[in-house]
Amino acid sequence: MKFKLRDRVAVVTGAGGGIGRAVAVSLARRGCHLALADISEAGLEQTAGMARALGARVSCHRLDVADATMVRALPQQVNASHGRIDLLVNNAGVALGGSFEQVSEADFDWLMDINFHGVVRMTRAFLPYLHAGDDSRLVNVSSLYGLISPAGQAAYSASKFAVRGFSNALRHELEGSNVGVTVVHPGGVATSIARSARAPAGVPEEEVLRRRALSEKLLRMPADKAGEIIVRGIENRKARILVGMDAKIVSVVERFAPVRYWSLLKKGVQQ
Template sequence: MFAGRTALVTGAASGIGRAIAVSLAERGAALALADIDEAGLAATRGLLRPGTHATLHPIDLADKDAIAALPGAVMAEHRSVDLLFNVAGVAIGGSFEQVDANDFDWLMEINFFGTVRMVRAFLPVLRQASEAQVVNISSIYGIISPPGQAAYSASKFAVRGFSNALRHELRRTSIGVSVVHPGGVATEIANSARLPTGVDEEETARQLARMNRMLKMPASKAAEIIVEGVAKRRSRILVGTDAKVAAVLERLMPVSYMKTLDWLMRRAS
């Protein structure tokens, strides 16, 4: 599935994106690695299997012109792109009323519109492959919507809906679409989240500590689940028991699941 093929991975400078890049390299894939963090990209390349053909593409996914120019830069270094992994994402803490409108828009530009623009830019390239796959990272918060996650959850539900519609539109083509819902994966996304001004620091620290306790799965394990799911061309990939539980609860109790989730989280803490 991966040997001799080229995968473009956004968010490759750290976390799940980096772990996916390492996993794909172990399977013989060539890589185009994209992220705003140039030093992180270089560090990721240093972790890859020796001999891996990997190119680095620093990019701000909030910059639509940079995304439009990316296929040309990638194709100048690779013969094809067969797999597109849209992993890059950002987070914001605070309730809807606390989050500044500009910060809300910033998050949507990266998490949702960055994904949409990457797909739009690379679909013509993917159509040239005998078999291609688009892999869009949503979240457990693209299944459930807890308080304090209005912006992030909105973006991840949008990724989910976009991916599902895209899959139906491409069903008679050689391009498959996978949407991924990771649960609590041990990355730095919580620690690097933007925080609204004026939020109580002690309460923020408590929420951050609680969030980090929930982020247990190593990124390397999450990446293996994702890559194996992509190898099987699964349409929906749930990563972790928490994501699977959330999916079941949302299906059984689409309105009232938060009561049960609150109880489960209190027990876990």
């Protein structure tokens, strides 16, 4: 039986643009009401306008998922606005390029605090509200780099593998309850994540620009298409959603060559 989205309430983090905005619009198209959260108020208002035009009831919440006080306060705010919470989409995230030796401890911790600890904080805060519903779902957005670990992505990949492991364990723990768990692995989706990625201090600008151009070259799928794939997966109660042919191919290669996959894949990635 499908997870019905009409007249339910979804909380979406990172909703000010990219995949978060696309997911929010796809949910609104199906009659789902929305609590949109992002650190960018301007981005939130743009997404809210798109969702309201589709008939959704929308509340906007400025949120930094690294701020534990803001996260703890959010569920009551959402509940006060909507009266129920049925779906949580933990999508907010940041990127950080550079090898492990190039990335400072402070930058590594900054990324983990948002990409992983933010997911854990949000889950801890909202899980009691999800349990209170008749049929609820928790959706955590990992990455292609939560399936494989390329050179130069030690911090980002660590955070996305952590999201994957956390989600899988939580699914097993919640088995038999009213809360289902989905983990999402987007491949190359055309968002601003590469352009907005933090660069390690001391790396020459030309090297930063080269890496950024290479990353952007791999971001091909339109965000609205990715949003539709994710929401269809939520409707179908999928435990894992692979977004894009690149994610599907990488998943197969890693399964059959769990140690050697990088030697097989890196030529295509570095071209």
